[in-house]
Amino acid sequence: MKAIQGFGVSKVVDSDDPDFKPGDLVSGLTGWEEFSLMRKHEQLRRIQQDDIPLSYHVGLLGMAGFTAYAGFYEVCSPEIGEKVFVSAASGAVGQLVGQLAKLHGCYVVGSAGTSQKVDILKNKLGFDQAFNYKEEPDLNAALKRYFPEGIDIYFDNVGGDMLEAALLNMRIHGRIAVCGMVSSNSLSVSKGIHNLFSLIAKRIRMQGFLQSDYLHLYPRFFENVVSNYKQGKIVYIEDMSEGLESAPAALVGLFSGKNVGKQVIRVARE
Amino acid sequence: MKAIQGFGVSKVVDSDDPDFKPGDLVSGLTGWEEFSLMRKHEQLRRIQQDDIPLSYHVGLLGMAGFTAYAGFYEVCSPEIGEKVFVSAASGAVGQLVGQLAKLHGCYVVGSAGTSQKVDILKNKLGFDQAFNYKEEPDLNAALKRYFPEGIDIYFDNVGGDMLEAALLNMRIHGRIAVCGMVSSNSLSVSKGIHNLFSLIAKRIRMQGFLQSDYLHLYPRFFENVVSNYKQGKIVYIEDMSEGLESAPAALVGLFSGKNVGKQVIRVARE
Numbered sequence A, B: 001m002k003a004i005q006g007f008g009v010s011k012v013v014d015s016d017d018p019d020f021k022p023g024d025l026v027s028g029l030t031g032w033e034e035f036s037l038m039r040k041h042e043q044l045r046r047i048q049q050d051d052i053p054l055s056y057h058v059g060l061l062g063m064a065g066f067t068a069y070a071g072f073y074e075v076c077s078p079e080i081g082e083k084v085f086v087s088a089a090s091g092a093v094g095q096l097v098g099q100l101a102k103l104h105g106c107y108v109v110g111s112a113g114t115s116q117k118v119d120i121l122k123n124k125l126g127f128d129q130a131f132n133y134k135e136e137p138d139l140n141a142a143l144k145r146y147f148p149e150g151i152d153i154y155f156d157n158v159g160g161d162m163l164e165a166a167l168l169n170m171r172i173h174g175r176i177a178v179c180g181m182v183s184s185n186s187l188s189v190s191k192g193i194h195n196l197f198s199l200i201a202k203r204i205r206m207q208g209f210l211q212s213d214y215l216h217l218y219p220r221f222f223e224n225v226v227s228n229y230k231q232g233k234i235v236y237i238e239d240m241s242e243g244l245e246s247a248p249a250a251l252v253g254l255f256s257g258k259n260v261g262k263q264v265i266r267v268a269r270e
Helices: A054-058 A063-075 A092-103 A115-122 A139-148 A160-169 A211-230 A244-254 B054-059 B063-075 B094-103 B114-122 B141-146 B159-171 B212-230 B244-254
Strands: A005-011 A025-031 A046-047 A082-087 A107-112 A129-132 A151-156 A168-180 A205-208 A240-241 A262-266 B003-010 B026-029 B046-048 B083-086 B107-112 B129-132 B151-156 B168-178 B205-208 B236-241 B262-265
Touching: A005 A054, A025 A054, A025 B151, A046 A054, A054 A262, A063 A092, A063 A168, A063 A211, A082 A092, A092 A107, A092 A151, A107 A115, A129 A139, A129 B083, A139 A160, A151 A160, A160 A168, A168 B026, A205 B054, A244 A262, A244 B063, A244 B159, B003 B054, B026 B054, B046 B054, B046 B094, B054 B236, B063 B141, B063 B168, B094 B107, B094 B151, B107 B114, B129 B141, B141 B159, B151 B159, B159 B168, B236 B244, B244 B262
Parallel strands: A082 A107, A082 A151, A107 A129, A151 A168, A168 A205, A240 A262, B083 B107, B083 B151, B107 B129, B151 B168, B168 B205, B236 B262
Antiparallel strands: A005 A025, A025 A046, A205 B205, B003 B026, B026 B046
């Protein structure tokens, strides 16, 4: 039986590829298993071990972090001083989007689903404001409160009701980066997205993207984020579960927002 | 009482502005009336009379035509050989979008609401294919039939069910220019747009726009379209009603698709 796949950090035990030697550390798509047999090596990145936690190579420096970087810089076309809204803002992607936006000189507000996450956004991740969407009976009113002059950039990780509310609060020539649609409303067959007429009146650009289209920018991203991390200008919150046996519950927890920050499973210690 | 406003072609009867002399022809926002008092002249364009029908200055060379031009070239980023779908394709905007796309070397399919309009699209306007959406029980299947390899560019004049079907048939890196949402489904409060998850998987750019953002391109547009018209490479279909008294019925007719081509009201003859 083939193991479920997922991004992981691994140590090479044995290899007949001269590019990978026993003891090398690599990140890439491996199995939910303690030992993996890798036949294709193209998607593996070699890791230089330094003072960056190894787990960051599947989050901050992996697909999640690079999604944040490519989405914010290449899709959102940010300008200094613009107003940025991030949903699922404490998640694996959102937390870096917000920090990059702050470093870029933007005003940044994030939404999340618990008061603990809101606290992290404001006090650890440096967002200007944050709110718990579950405590807001009217998302449109909530966004009007945090963005009285409107939103220039909406980095959308959820779709659904929040996207509908954001559409009503976008500024002229606003941009919406469509990164995820995990809300139950987006996945439901019965409910579509209202308020798309705002796209015309406000001349909004709404763009879906995948990080895999921007891999040529990965080296620049890596250098930028590592440098900012080492200077203490970027932090990264992880939710670490211990042992392969914790993986199924951790995966399910993602869909109810149980995780705080990037969900990681520790299969082995160094 | 103030007259309803609309774009029109007028002859100057009297003027205290040295830029406009009696006898000059102008196009711009005037009233639904036989004589208009214009206090602001910034939005008036002087018309050079030649062998172009005067009425074309409110359609082909007016807001509708310029919307088609700006939307197609500036929003859709067309490449030679791409597959283009236009809804409300025989309308004031759609008919020029299709012809510009053909001139650009694209494959172009249009949808319209009567067999007469479909015939015009195929036999007068040079679309590669056209279909009557009212005779298609399954719009997704219809688009799959005309675009077996998918749609690169969707110029959306209607929203609603057609937008949902187009989202399912877009190619990777496709573009959707959101120009109008006149379908009853788009205007309905109860129904939103499904299938927006396609934006992510296919990395689609969906962009609303207004021609007024591109006025610096108007001279280039005018020269391009006039030149193509004079060479017989562009035609323009109008639906001319006679007399101011026909205007209310003509306006209402737009919402049921009664007009064939650009709806124009002839208030006076030269």
